[in-house]
Amino acid sequence: xxxxxxxxxxxxxxxxxxxxxxxxxxxxxxxxxxxxxxxxxxxxxxxxxxxxxxxxxxxxxxxxxxxxxxxxxxxxxxxxxxxxxxxxxxxxxxxxxxxxxxxxxxxxxxxxxxxxxxxxxxxxxxxxxxxxxxxxxxxxxxxxxxxxxxxxxxxxxxxxxxxxxxxxxxxxxxxxxxxxxxxxxxxxxxxxxxxxxxxxxxxxxxxxxxxxxxxxxxxxxxxxxxxxxxxxxxxxxxxxxxxxxxxxxxxxxxxxxxxxxxxxxxxxxxxxxxxxxxxxxxxxxxxxxxxxxxxxxxxxxxxxxxxxxxxxxxxxxxxxxxxxxxxxxxxxxxxxxxxxxxxxxxxxxxxxxxxxxxxxxxxxxxxxxxxxxxxxxxxxxxxxxxxxxxxxxxxxxxxxxxxxxxxxxxxxxxxxxxxxx
Amino acid sequence: xxxxxxxxxxxxxxxxxxxxxxxxxxxxxxxxxxxxxxxxxxxxxxxxxxxxxxxxxxxxxxxxxxxxxxxxxxxxxxxxxxxxxxxxxxxxxxxxxxxxxxxxxxxxxxxxxxxxxxxxxxxxxxxxxxxxxxxxxxxxxxxxxxxxxxxxxxxxxxxxxxxxxxx
Numbered sequence: 001x002x003x004x005x006x007x008x009x010x011x012x013x014x015x016x017x018x019x020x021x022x023x024x025x026x027x028x029x030x031x032x033x034x035x036x037x038x039x040x041x042x043x044x045x046x047x048x049x050x051x052x053x054x055x056x057x058x059x060x061x062x063x064x065x066x067x068x069x070x071x072x073x074x075x076x077x078x079x080x081x082x083x084x085x086x087x088x089x090x091x092x093x094x095x096x097x098x099x100x101x102x103x104x105x106x107x108x109x110x111x112x113x114x115x116x117x118x119x120x121x122x123x124x125x126x127x128x129x130x131x132x133x134x135x136x137x138x139x140x141x142x143x144x145x146x147x148x149x150x151x152x153x154x155x156x157x158x159x160x161x162x163x164x165x166x167x168x169x170x171x172x173x174x175x176x177x178x179x180x181x182x183x184x185x186x187x188x189x190x191x192x193x194x195x196x197x198x199x200x201x202x203x204x205x206x207x208x209x210x211x212x213x214x215x216x217x218x219x220x221x222x223x224x225x226x227x228x229x230x231x232x233x234x235x236x237x238x239x240x241x242x243x244x245x246x247x248x249x250x251x252x253x254x255x256x257x258x259x260x261x262x263x264x265x266x267x268x269x270x271x272x273x274x275x276x277x278x279x280x281x282x283x284x285x286x287x288x289x290x291x292x293x294x295x296x297x298x299x300x301x302x303x304x305x306x307x308x309x310x311x312x313x314x315x316x317x318x319x320x321x322x323x324x325x326x327x328x329x330x331x332x333x334x335x336x337x338x339x340x341x342x343x344x345x346x347x348x349x350x351x352x353x354x355x356x357x358x359x360x361x362x363x364x365x366x367x368x369x370x371x372x373x374x375x376x377x378x379x380x381x382x383x384x385x386x387x388x389x390x391x392x393x394x395x396x397x398x399x400x401x402x403x404x405x406x407x408x409x410x411x412x413x414x415x416x417x418x419x420x421x
Numbered sequence: 422x423x424x425x426x427x428x429x430x431x432x433x434x435x436x437x438x439x440x441x442x443x444x445x446x447x448x449x450x451x452x453x454x455x456x457x458x459x460x461x462x463x464x465x466x467x468x469x470x471x472x473x474x475x476x477x478x479x480x481x482x483x484x485x486x487x488x489x490x491x492x493x494x495x496x497x498x499x500x501x502x503x504x505x506x507x508x509x510x511x512x513x514x515x516x517x518x519x520x521x522x523x524x525x526x527x528x529x530x531x532x533x534x535x536x537x538x539x540x541x542x543x544x545x546x547x548x549x550x551x552x553x554x555x556x557x558x559x560x561x562x563x564x565x566x567x568x569x570x571x572x573x574x575x576x577x578x579x580x581x582x583x584x585x586x587x588x
Contacts, residue, residue, distance in 0.1 A: 152564045154513060
């Protein structure tokens with residue numbers, strides 16, 4: 001059985017917020033699903049949740065939701081009873097892995113209409129002792145580290161990612177703290193154009209450098225905030241796209257993921273996010289694109305910028321620039337239209353604001369990124385729409401897990417992008 | 422539903438599970454650490470790769486490994502100093518953690534890096550370090566039974582009443 005073509009026909013993203021006091025995780029999932037159905041139907045199609053044949057749920061952390069197997073409770077709330085629903089949990093990369101699995105549902109012929117939905121609601125965690133939320137959220141995440149050898153050392157997400165960034169700096173002399181600060185400027189700034197973003201802000205290099213130290217050399221403004229949100233995509237087979245008269249289907253042309261060694265100390269080089277490299281190469285190959293020319297082959301990239309320095313390394317590992325040139329690429333292109341990863345640059349990265357600008361609602365994040373990239377290719381992203389969509393192709397990137405062990409890369413194309421070289 | 426004057430209701434709750442967790446095939450590592458201040462790695466019978474932390478099977482060859490006693494010295498591959506962290510560790514900031522490759526090991530392990538002067542330059546890549554152990558009565562057969570210090574600080578750390586050097 002050969003693969004069937006799969007399109008994104010609906011995108012629904014709730015606002016990313018520090019906390020929803022008026023919604024539970026399943027109520028948020030309902031909102032995103034409703035938005036995705038509305039988006040699908042806006043040109044005359046008339047599908048309801050009853051037409052969706054299966055669901056793939058991206059939910060990272062049971063401790064956030066205070067509910068093990070949260071997917072089955074969403075399944076009930078969405079009225080999806082007696083249909084297949086599968087949960088994906090792959091750390092920060094949960095969203096990308098969920099898109100990959102939902103793609104497989106449709107490409108394989110198991111479903112013609114599949115709901116791909118991610119949700120996370122982390123900020124119900126609360127530390128009574130300090131009277132604060134974030135340290136308890138971080139503790140819920142820290143249980144994702146190896147419990148025997150790593151958790152007892154006080155390992156957490158930031159100290160895990162910073163290890164690769166520091167080792168990369170030792171090897172290549174970048175990213176410097178200033179170069180990382182430019183990512184913060186870019187993504188907080190892009191978020192000002194995105195009404196759904198949690199952290200729109202004007203920041204300067206100095207603001208970043210003097211923000212609170214988290215773990216050397218990451219400062220507060222280098223790090224994304226944990227967020228609450230849901231994001232949903234409706235994926236359809238080619239036949240359904242025709243049947244429903246979808247005007248701007250966005251085709252998924254490449255999906256790939258790679259799990260690298262979760263023990264950073266086992267890796268050949270500590271300063272690499274190998275998962276990025278393997279996932280990107282495989283996704284581009286599936287889409288018929290070239291790792292060495294990818295920057296010229298796509299219009300926009302929604303990257304997983306959990307931490308500023310890790311976005312810089314990702315420029316290199318996703319093939320945008322050679323190794324060691326990520327830091328200079330963003331620094332030297334500051335305020336130079338047509339250059340670098342800025343929203344008016346040669347390859348806009350995270351025009352939505354990414355995680356640093358929007359917030360990180362873990363299971364929802366990679367689905368938001370994929371949805372945002374699809375809206376860009378439809379030229380319907382709103383104020384943060386990039387100026388030129390000429391190649392008709394975009395990528396969405398997810399990374400996560402202990403030592404950033406999981407990565408997924410999704411390549412999408414509009415009708416024109418399918419055939420352009 | 423759009424309620425005016427919405428009022429949320431929050432409940433207090435916690436999830437607690439207790440364990441008596443077996444370290445399985447790695448048990449010997451923790452027993453030797455606790456009882457004899459030994460740091461054991463494993464060596465693949467087939468390819469000779471030395472795993473640290475130890476694995477009783479080589480993940481590359483799918484072969485068994487043998488226990489090998491490791492030196493207590495090594496180098497820092499990469500480190501960071503943590504200033505803001507999880508609720509479980511927030512009382513301990515700032516603290517240093519590092520991936521340390523013991524001499525004769527082929528892999529690096531995460532461990533605490535302690536220093537009288539905990540600044541990035543003191544715990545950077547290439548720094549030689551040596552293991553310091555908690556006193557016998559405080560060792561529990563956990564990774565927190567030991568930590569590393571820069572080699573030039575070793576004597577002052579093992580002179581402290583709560584710590585001791587290895588054999």
